[in-house]
Amino acid sequence: MLTLKTVTRTFPNGKMAFRDLSFEAQPHEVIGILGTSGCGKSSLLRVIAGLDSEYQGSILIDQAPLQGIHERVGVIFQEPRLMPWLNVIDNVSFGLRGDSDTNRKKALEFLQLVGLEGFERHYPKELSGGMAQRVAIARSLVTSPDILLLDEPFSALDAFTKMQLQDLLLQVWKKCQSTMLLVTHDIDEALYLSDRLLILRGQPGELVEVIEVTESRPRSRGSERLARQKQEILQLLHLTAEKTGEVQDDTNIWERHPAARRELSFKGLS
Amino acid sequence: MTHSARFTGIILGGILPLVLLVIWQVLCSQGVFQPYLLPSPLAVLDSIVELAKDGSLWAHIGITMYRILLGFLLGVGLAILFGSVVGFYPLAQRLLDPTLQAFRSIPSLAWVPLFLLWMGITETSKITLIAVGVFFPTYLNLVSGIQGVDRKLIEVGKVYRFSNRQLIHRIILPASLPSFLVGLRGGLGVGWMFVVAAELLGASQGLGYLLVFGQNTTAPEIILASIVLFAILGKFTDALLAKVEWRALHWQDSLVHKR
Numbered sequence: 001m002l003t004l005k006t007v008t009r010t011f012p013n014g015k016m017a018f019r020d021l022s023f024e025a026q027p028h029e030v031i032g033i034l035g036t037s038g039c040g041k042s043s044l045l046r047v048i049a050g051l052d053s054e055y056q057g058s059i060l061i062d063q064a065p066l067q068g069i070h071e072r073v074g075v076i077f078q079e080p081r082l083m084p085w086l087n088v089i090d091n092v093s094f095g096l097r098g099d100s101d102t103n104r105k106k107a108l109e110f111l112q113l114v115g116l117e118g119f120e121r122h123y124p125k126e127l128s129g130g131m132a133q134r135v136a137i138a139r140s141l142v143t144s145p146d147i148l149l150l151d152e153p154f155s156a157l158d159a160f161t162k163m164q165l166q167d168l169l170l171q172v173w174k175k176c177q178s179t180m181l182l183v184t185h186d187i188d189e190a191l192y193l194s195d196r197l198l199i200l201r202g203q204p205g206e207l208v209e210v211i212e213v214t215e216s217r218p219r220s221r222g223s224e225r226l227a228r229q230k231q232e233i234l235q236l237l238h239l240t241a242e243k244t245g246e247v248q249d250d251t252n253i254w255e256r257h258p259a260a261r262r263e264l265s266f267k268g269l270s
Numbered sequence: 271m272t273h274s275a276r277f278t279g280i281i282l283g284g285i286l287p288l289v290l291l292v293i294w295q296v297l298c299s300q301g302v303f304q305p306y307l308l309p310s311p312l313a314v315l316d317s318i319v320e321l322a323k324d325g326s327l328w329a330h331i332g333i334t335m336y337r338i339l340l341g342f343l344l345g346v347g348l349a350i351l352f353g354s355v356v357g358f359y360p361l362a363q364r365l366l367d368p369t370l371q372a373f374r375s376i377p378s379l380a381w382v383p384l385f386l387l388w389m390g391i392t393e394t395s396k397i398t399l400i401a402v403g404v405f406f407p408t409y410l411n412l413v414s415g416i417q418g419v420d421r422k423l424i425e426v427g428k429v430y431r432f433s434n435r436q437l438i439h440r441i442i443l444p445a446s447l448p449s450f451l452v453g454l455r456g457g458l459g460v461g462w463m464f465v466v467a468a469e470l471l472g473a474s475q476g477l478g479y480l481l482v483f484g485q486n487t488t489a490p491e492i493i494l495a496s497i498v499l500f501a502i503l504g505k506f507t508d509a510l511l512a513k514v515e516w517r518a519l520h521w522q523d524s525l526v527h528k529r
Binding site: 051068071073074075077079081083084085086094123124125143 | 422423425426428429430431440441444445447520521522523
């Protein structure tokens with residue numbers, strides 16, 4: 001479906017976003033991409049979306065090299081990015097081509113799917129954040145993309161709306177059968193939604209681990225197995241406190257941040 | 271806005287002018303101001319009625335409106351042309367914008383002698399002057415509107431593989447509309463300023479001519495009548511544009527558009 005072979009993205013200023021990423025996404029698979037901030041997760045999505053074309057390595061969609069923006073790829077951004085001058089139904093059908101009557105019907109169908117029937121004539125300013133993101137989901141699905149890229153789609157929402165929309169996403173995913181690539185910094189979200197997790201670490205980001213999430217769906221958010229995997233991920237990302245105590249001792253910090261030590265000794269503090 | 275809310279708005283906004291008019295009238299009838307310097311409001315009203323009776327009022331208003339309309343359309347047309355080219359094409363901006371900015375810094379009245387020399391005391395020179403005035407605010411706002419379009423919205427269009435034409439038509443133009451309409455209103459305001467200038471400097475008809483006429487015949491009530499008419503017409507045309515703006519921008523999430 002989607003294949004990446006040693007893809008590296010370098011910014012015009014010479015800095016690397018991520019390095020030598022290779023993986024393959026199967027049809028109808030949900031891949032979560034997890035990493036601390038700055039590890040190039042969003043840059044990765046932009047490259048696959050075709051919005052950034054400056055990269056090395058190769059990206060194949062259905063065995064064909066990616067050229068620009070692929071028509072079978074849909075994107076859901078962190079913000080809804082609705083056109084404020086269009087009402088909900090026109091926003092949903094924004095990317096559709098051809099006969100406007102058919103487009104409207106199709107848009108209506110997807111509005112029902114995301115639970116916004118009756119809001120067709122509302123304008124974005126009248127919607128809550130969660131509703132606006134639902135519209136964005138409908139807009140990206142209405143073109144029936146084979147690959148759906150999601151860039152921290154729920155990170156701006158409150159905890160409850162977030163959970164609702166995660167369930168909604170799974171629901172529409174079952175129906176639409178797209179392959180999904182979900183970038184997130186929320187480990188619970190990644191474990192709840194994904195079949196497979198790619199863990200990125202460092203600057204530039206590198207793939208450190210691929211974790212299979214085998215828990216069957218529907219998953220329980222409180223599942224013990226997921227909790228264990230969460231612990232594993234936290235360790236991979238170096239986010240756990242040392243076992244001996246909550247506070248890490250000083251030497252440890254210096255080992256991890258040689259630059260900080262150098263700076264301190266330069267100031268004569270070390 | 272509901273009907274009653276608008277009504278309350280008119281009443282609230284009308285209190286201060288009404289009070290000032292009454293004070294003005296009282297002071298005049300008390301003889302505080304000399305009538306040959308500052309006539310009373312009623313005297314000003316009288317002279318307006320007088321002008322209306324012999325029909326010359328409509329001719330003056332008509333010709334002034336005609337000049338401002340043509341000048342406005344010409345200025346806006348040119349602003350759309352240059353503004354969109356400069357807004358869309360970075361190369362055009364680098365080529366044209368510095369020159370246009372330099373022209374902008376010329377006080378527009380400095381053009382008057384040149385226009386008079388080239389075109390004489392004609393309608394053409396007046397309309398050209400007004401168009402120059404209208405052009406700059408409209409142009410500047412259009413350019414900043416186009417360049418200020420949220421890159422994130424354009425990306426949405428790119429994901430749907432819009433052509434450049436589609437991007438302009440479906441995202442950039444609607445997104446820059448608010449700024450453009452602000453420019454139109456600003457341009458209209460400047461247009462009114464320039465119609466006065468144009469008519470002061472050489473006209474045999476028009477509200478600006480009435481100003482000169484009033485000065486030459488030491489008739490302050492005519493000058494004031496002309497000023498009042500300018501105020502009314504200016505407010506009226508601005509309200510017209512404001513209405514267009516409200517209709518076109520009802521989707522905006524700003525304070526005034528909250529229902």
